[in-house]
Amino acid sequence: MAADLSITPLLKLLAQYQESEDKTVSHDLVVSVTAAFASILTENGINEAQRSALLTAMSFSGLSYNSDIITPIVKVMRSVAVKVPIDFHDREFATKKLKLKRHNYHGGFVDIVGTGGDGHNTFNVSTTSALLASPYLLIAKHGNRAATSVSGSSDMISALAGSPSVLSVPPEAVGPILTHHSNLAFLFAPTYHPSLATVAKLRRELGFSTIFNVLGPLANPIEGIEARILGVKNKRLGNVFARVLQLMGIQKGMVVCGDVGRGLDEISPCGTTSCWRLVAAPAGSPPGTLASISEFQLHPERDFGLALHPLEECKSRSPHENADIVKSILRNEVPTGDPIMDYCLLNSAALLVVAEVVDDWKEAVGLIQQAMQEKASLKEWEAYAAACDALHQKNSK
Known part of the structure; x- marks a missing residue:
C-alpha cells in the first residue's frame, strides 16, 4: 500500500x-x-x-451531484476499470453489428440503468427491458447486487439463469459470446471495478449515499456505447446527469425521472415522466461537437398507447419471484395489459427510440411485442445463459 x-x-x-x-x-x-x-x-x-x-x-x-465534478471522476473510474477486450475490427463481430443496423442505429452497445435509491422498490424493469430489446440491440447491461431494493439486477439475472455462472463471465469471454451466441452481455460491476472494494466497508459504515452511488451507473466499462437510458431518483438530478453524459461525449442518451412522489428512476407506468434527451450533433459538425439536451415529458397513454397502472402493482418481489415473472414475459405468457408487462414495455420501447432503431414510441412498443410473440427475446436470453453455463463448466474442470 x-x-x-x-x-x-x-x-x-x-x-x-x-x-x-x-x-x-x-x-x-x-x-x-x-x-x-x-x-x-x-x-x-x-x-x-x-x-x-x-x-x-x-x-x-452537494458536490456529489455537480456535473463538473462527476465527469472527470467518471473518466478516472472508467480508465482504471478492467477492460473488455472487444475486437471491433473482427470480421464476424462487424458482420453482426451490420445485421443489427436499422434506421439510425449503427449496431453499437446499448445500456439501461437506474441510479437506485428512489425508495419505491419497483420490479427489475431496467434489466427486463434490456432482455426484451435484445433482438434489436447489442446489449451491454452493467449491473450489481441490490443496495436499497429487494432484488438488484444481478440478483434477478442469477435467479433467472438458475446459476451464478452468468455473474462469473471473465471480460475476455464477453466478445466471443456477443459475436457467436447472443446480443446480450451482463457486466457484473465488481468484476470490472475491483478498486471499489477498498471503499465498500466505509460506504456501509457511513450509511448515506455518496458520490459512488452516482458514479456506478455512469461507469459502464465497455467501449463504444452508442446509446443509453439513465434513470435518476429526483428531477433536480435530471439536467445534472444529462450534462455529464453530454460532457462524456455521448451523442445518444436519455435521462429519465418518473413524476412519482420524490421521483422514480425509470419511466413511470402511472403518469408523466420527465426526460432529458441528448440530441446528436448534426451530420457534418466539427469533431468533438457535443450533443444538445432536449427536455420534455412522456406519458404511457399519449406517447406509448399503453394503459396507466398504479406503482403498487409494479413492486419488486424476491429475486426468484421476479425471475419467474420475467420467464413468463419472455415466453409471452403474460396477458395483455398486465401492469408489470406494460411497465417493461414502456422502458424497452424507449430504449429502441433512444438508440434510433425507430423514431416513434408506439412503433417501438409494437416491435417489442413482435419480438415477444416470436420469442426472439427468449432465444437471446437462452443463448446467453447457455454460453455462460458452458464457459463455467469448462473453467471448472
Whole structure:
C-alpha cells in the first residue's frame, strides 16, 4: 500500500465551499477532487479518516451531484476499470453489428440503468427491458447486487439463469459470446471495478449515499456505447446527469425521472415522466461537437398507447419471484395489459427510440411485442445463459 497521502488542503477547500454563499466550482477544486479520487481508485493512498471526511463533505455540500465534478471522476473510474477486450475490427463481430443496423442505429452497445435509491422498490424493469430489446440491440447491461431494493439486477439475472455462472463471465469471454451466441452481455460491476472494494466497508459504515452511488451507473466499462437510458431518483438530478453524459461525449442518451412522489428512476407506468434527451450533433459538425439536451415529458397513454397502472402493482418481489415473472414475459405468457408487462414495455420501447432503431414510441412498443410473440427475446436470453453455463463448466474442470 502506498504511503498515506494527506488531502487536508482539499478538505479545507471543501469546508470553505460549503460555508460560502458563492457556489461556483473553481478549476482548482475540480482538479484537487479528481486527484483525490484517482488516488483512492488506484493507490488507496488516503487514510480512512480523510476518505470518510472527503465522502461526507462531498455529499453534504452537494458536490456529489455537480456535473463538473462527476465527469472527470467518471473518466478516472472508467480508465482504471478492467477492460473488455472487444475486437471491433473482427470480421464476424462487424458482420453482426451490420445485421443489427436499422434506421439510425449503427449496431453499437446499448445500456439501461437506474441510479437506485428512489425508495419505491419497483420490479427489475431496467434489466427486463434490456432482455426484451435484445433482438434489436447489442446489449451491454452493467449491473450489481441490490443496495436499497429487494432484488438488484444481478440478483434477478442469477435467479433467472438458475446459476451464478452468468455473474462469473471473465471480460475476455464477453466478445466471443456477443459475436457467436447472443446480443446480450451482463457486466457484473465488481468484476470490472475491483478498486471499489477498498471503499465498500466505509460506504456501509457511513450509511448515506455518496458520490459512488452516482458514479456506478455512469461507469459502464465497455467501449463504444452508442446509446443509453439513465434513470435518476429526483428531477433536480435530471439536467445534472444529462450534462455529464453530454460532457462524456455521448451523442445518444436519455435521462429519465418518473413524476412519482420524490421521483422514480425509470419511466413511470402511472403518469408523466420527465426526460432529458441528448440530441446528436448534426451530420457534418466539427469533431468533438457535443450533443444538445432536449427536455420534455412522456406519458404511457399519449406517447406509448399503453394503459396507466398504479406503482403498487409494479413492486419488486424476491429475486426468484421476479425471475419467474420475467420467464413468463419472455415466453409471452403474460396477458395483455398486465401492469408489470406494460411497465417493461414502456422502458424497452424507449430504449429502441433512444438508440434510433425507430423514431416513434408506439412503433417501438409494437416491435417489442413482435419480438415477444416470436420469442426472439427468449432465444437471446437462452443463448446467453447457455454460453455462460458452458464457459463455467469448462473453467471448472
